[in-house]
Amino acid sequence: MxxxxxxxxxxxxxxxxxxxxxxxxxxxxxxxxxxxxxxFRGKEVLTWSLNNYLGLANHPEIRKAxxxxxxxxxxxxxxxxxxxxxxxxxxxxxxxxxxxxxxKESSYLLNYGYxxxxxxxxxxxxxxxxxxxxxxxxxxxxxALRMHLGKRFVFPHNDIENxxxxxxxATKLAEETGxxxxxxxxxxxxxxxxxGKLKEIVELKKKFDFRLLVDDAHGFGTMxxxxxxxxxxxxxxxxxxLYFSTFAKSMASIGAFIAGDADxxxxxxxxxxxxxxxxxxxxxxxxxxxxxxxxxRTQPELKENLWKIVNALxxxxxxxxxxxxxxxxxxxxxxxxxxxxxxxxxxxxxxxxYNIFCSVVIYPVVPKGMIILRLIPTATHTLEDVAExxxxxxxxxxxxxxxxxxxxxxxxxxxx
Numbered sequence: 385m386x387x388x389x390x391x392x393x394x395x396x397x398x399x400x401x402x403x404x405x406x407x408x409x410x411x412x413x414x415x416x417x418x419x420x421x422x423x424f425r426g427k428e429v430l431t432w433s434l435n436n437y438l439g440l441a442n443h444p445e446i447r448k449a450x451x452x453x454x455x456x457x458x459x460x461x462x463x464x465x466x467x468x469x470x471x472x473x474x475x476x477x478x479x480x481x482x483x484x485x486x487x488k489e490s491s492y493l494l495n496y497g498y499x500x501x502x503x504x505x506x507x508x509x510x511x512x513x514x515x516x517x518x519x520x521x522x523x524x525x526x527x528a529l530r531m532h533l534g535k536r537f538v539f540p541h542n543d544i545e546n547x548x549x550x551x552x553x554a555t556k557l558a559e560e561t562g563x564x565x566x567x568x569x570x571x572x573x574x575x576x577x578x579x580g581k582l583k584e585i586v587e588l589k590k591k592f593d594f595r596l597l598v599d600d601a602h603g604f605g606t607m608x609x610x611x612x613x614x615x616x617x618x619x620x621x622x623x624x625x626l627y628f629s630t631f632a633k634s635m636a637s638i639g640a641f642i643a644g645d646a647d648x649x650x651x652x653x654x655x656x657x658x659x660x661x662x663x664x665x666x667x668x669x670x671x672x673x674x675x676x677x678x679x680x681r682t683q684p685e686l687k688e689n690l691w692k693i694v695n696a697l698x699x700x701x702x703x704x705x706x707x708x709x710x711x712x713x714x715x716x717x718x719x720x721x722x723x724x725x726x727x728x729x730x731x732x733x734x735x736x737x738y739n740i741f742c743s744v745v746i747y748p749v750v751p752k753g754m755i756i757l758r759l760i761p762t763a764t765h766t767l768e769d770v771a772e773x774x775x776x777x778x779x780x781x782x783x784x785x786x787x788x789x790x791x792x793x794x795x796x797x798x799x800x
Contacts, residue, residue, distance in 0.1 A: 397748040401724070404797055409728055409744065418442050418636075420765045422741075429741040430769055432759040437606050437714055438686040439764035440676055441636035453671035461667045466493075467654075470664025478674050479641070485677060486604075486612050486629075487621050488643035492653055495665050497630030497640040501599060502528040503658035504628065504642050505568070507651070508597075509534060512563030514554040516547065518580065520573050522599060534563065541573075544584040551592045565593065571600030571614030572607065575745065575758065577711030579603075579614055586623040597626040605634025606714050611680050611687050614713075631669075635676045639665050689763035690714060696770045697761050704778055716759040717745075718777065722784055725795030727755040730780050732794060738776035 395402060402410065414431060415423040418441040422431050440446050462470040475493055483491040494500030505528035509515065515529060515536040529536050535557055537550035547567075554565045567588075569580040585596060600613045608616030613629065615621030626648065630640040642652060653659075679686065694714045701708055707719040722730070724746045731744040734757075745756035757777070789795055 401798065404728070404794075409731060412741075414741070420762065420769055424735060424741055427739065429735060429739045430772060431741040432761070432765075432773065433741060433743045434762065435602075435633045435760055436636050436762050436764070437634045437690055437760070438636070438680070439689070439762050440634070440679065440686070442764075443679065445679065446636070446672065446675060449675035450668065450672045453668040457667040457671070459666055459668060462664050464664065465660060465662055466664045467660055472664075472667065472670070474667065474670050474674065475664065478670055478677070481674065481677055482641050483643050485610075485681065486627050486643050487616075488627060488645070490646040490649040491641045491643035492649050492656075492659075493665055493670070494640040494642060494656075494659065495662055496638065496658075497601060497628075497632055498524040499658045499662075500630075500640040500642065501525065501628050502531075503656045504626065504652060505529065505566075505597070506531055506657070507655045508626075509566060510563070512558075512561040514558050514561070514563060514565050515568060516550045516554050516565065516594070517568040518542065518547075518570065520576065521568060521570060522574065522601070525568055525599060534561070541576075542578065542581050544581055544588075547585065548588060548591070551588060551594065554594070555592055564595065566597060567594050568597045568599070571598050571603030571617075572713040572715060574602050574715060575717065575749070575756065576709050577713045577715030577717055578709065579607075579618070579712055582615055582620050582624070583618045586620045589623065595625040596623065597628065598624045599628050601628075601630045601633055602713060602715055604629035605680050606687065606690060611684075631673055631676070634680070635673060637669060637672055637676060639669055639673060686763050690761065693761040693763070693765045693767070693770060696767055697759065697765075697773070700770055700774045701777065704774060706777065706781070714761055716761060718757040718759065720755040720757065720781065720784060721753055722755045722789070723753070723795070723798070725792075725798035726784060726789040728798060729789040729792045729795045730755070730784055731757075733780055733783070733789075734776060738779065740773055740776045 421428055462472055464470045479491045501524050509532050511533040513534050517538055518541055519538050520541040537554055539547040539550045558565050572579055603614035605611045607614045615624045627643045631637040698708055698716055709717050709719050727744050727746045734740040743758045745758055750756055
């Protein structure tokens with residue numbers, strides 16, 4: 385059998401819709417300056433799909449810093465992996481400042497969030513070690529655990545009672561293998577918007593011997609008094625053993641970091657394959673990250689503006705009878721019931737007739753019969769944007785409930 389034959393006949397649960405979805409629902413092109421209002425297929429739309437929480441993507445100070453760094457360094461410097469020839473004073477400065485900001489002894493820069501945390505987990509664990517993790521952890525964590533040669537136990541999302549049961553199982557097994565236990569969860573879950581129960585998990589350290597890794601991609605810069613993350617928000621930052629975040633959300637850039645005790649970070653520097661065998665993060669991104677971190681520290685109004693919009697949007701939606709699940713973060717999911725075809729039609733209606741662009745989440749990301757319209761508020765949105773969006777959502781919800789979308793040609797094309 386030709387290896388590629390199966391790839392042509394079975395495109396997977398998302399790929400099977402590619403002919404209908406590509407270029408519109410999948411791989412859409414937003415054009416123009418990064419802002420709440422951009423162009424989609426030549427038409428201005430109010431967009432809620434950019435992880436630009438603090439509005440730094442087009443902040444004038446950021447644009448200048450990026451431009452100056454590009455002019456000074458170009459896109460290539462430094463050449464080579466950091467262990468070989470890619471180390472600079474500015475890389476080390478950024479690591480020191482990040483560690484200080486999140487209250488850890490040390491940190492290490494990573495080229496990308498996805499490959500970064502995958503490599504962190506791969507480096508820390510060996511076949512004797514046991515993992516306990518939340519069922520809703522991001523795909524990067526799941527992919528890392530697929531590589532793990534040891535045992536892993538999953539607990540239902542934020543179910544602390546079950547987490548304790550899995551820790552009991554993990555403890556028994558670790559005693560047999562001579563390994564350790566790593567618990568993995570997230571600060572803010574990017575699809576549902578609820579915070580991980582960090583405080584409750586930390587409390588379990590009184591009963592069990594384990595280390596805690598928290599992926600705080602959506603919490604860094606948005607949560608806590610200073611923006612240092614969800615651990616700060618819940619008062620347990622000191623009890624997080626490994627703190628991870630990406631620059632792709634609040635920092636509006638590329639890169640990531642892992643922070644923790646100095647001896648652990650030293651181990652990762654010498655053992656993370658994704659960094660040992662990869663080119664160093666370019667200087668223009670390092671200088672840009674330093675500037676972004678400076679604004680996180682010195683301009684608290686960025687986070688204040690974000691939360692003004694977050695609260696107005698969430699409260700306004702709930703007042704109109706919409707469910708936003710258990711979200712207690714900037715991520716704002718609007719939960720509806722319907723088929724994939726109805727989801728596509730509703731989304732198209734929002735874009736074409738109400739000029740609202742947001743991400744629509746369908747099976748297999750969520751269970752069959754569920755639709756999530758995922759809204760990402762930013763500090764650059766306005767209260768007028770919020771009002772316009774809620775009015776549009778009221779209109780499309782009425783059509784969805786009435787069954788109107790079921791009978792459209794687009795919905796029928798999805799074969800459901």
